[in-house]
Amino acid sequence: AGLMGADHAKIVAEELPGAKLQLICDMDQQRARLVADACGAVDIATDPNGAIARHDVDAVIIASPDFTHAPLSMACIAMGKRVLCEKPLSQSSADCIAVMETEQKAGAKFVQLGFMRRYDRSYQEMKQALDNGHLGRALMMHNFHRNVETPAADFTGAMAITNSAPHEFDVVRYVLGTEYASISAFQPRRSDARVAPVVMV
Numbered sequence: 001a002g003l004m005g006a007d008h009a010k011i012v013a014e015e016l017p018g019a020k021l022q023l024i025c026d027m028d029q030q031r032a033r034l035v036a037d038a039c040g041a042v043d044i045a046t047d048p049n050g051a052i053a054r055h056d057v058d059a060v061i062i063a064s065p066d067f068t069h070a071p072l073s074m075a076c077i078a079m080g081k082r083v084l085c086e087k088p089l090s091q092s093s094a095d096c097i098a099v100m101e102t103e104q105k106a107g108a109k110f111v112q113l114g115f116m117r118r119y120d121r122s123y124q125e126m127k128q129a130l131d132n133g134h135l136g137r138a139l140m141m142h143n144f145h146r147n148v149e150t151p152a153a154d155f156t157g158a159m160a161i162t163n164s165a166p167h168e169f170d171v172v173r174y175v176l177g178t179e180y181a182s183i184s185a186f187q188p189r190r191s192d193a194r195v196a197p198v199v200m201v
Contacts, residue, residue, distance in 0.1 A: 001025070001026035001034070001035040004063040005024075005026070008063055008084075009021055009024060009035050009036075009039040010038075013041070022057055023036075023042065023045055024043075024045075025044070029044065042056075048064065053079055058081065058082075059081055059083065061083070061084045061086075062084070062085040067090075067091070070089055070096065072085070073085050073089065073110075074098070077099075077110045077111065078102075080106075083112070084112050084114060086113075087113050087114050087163075087170075088162055088163060089113055091162040113166075113170075117170065117174070118170070123175060127174065130176070138175075141176060143171070145160075145167065147164070155195055156195065157195060161200070186198070186199045186200075
């Protein structure tokens, strides 16, 4: 029920026709209560697996720390619950593949990742202009991802790759309709203690 979780709760409560915000789950019970009261949720919980298993919960939004995304997605699949999981699905390729294999064995699509740029009008217009031939053949796509401030005190250059860059990884595939051959990452050294920018080619 942090920044993203609270945003999702507000959207479900106010902007999603036919949806009922049933439950806010957070390890901090006070934080869960604060968001639940602000958004009109029916109940709160502190145990995510218990929340997923509840009979009055039909679908789940996962906006917890990155390392919990894959196991909670697997729990949703096991319970037959549809899930919108914030990116990244995992920081481990093996965990991502395990979730995909579990979903495939279940025989239905259960997990959608929070790659919202595919639904952003500007990206859709760019893709349409490419597909229609208005822009000619794409030779390069150049993306910048900037945060106004470091998202967390323990943020590192590696987290820029595993947490921020997945948006770029996805939207390049979407807009250009192609797969990556390779990615090289570079991080210069700074003269201060701030996190240096990460450049990926």
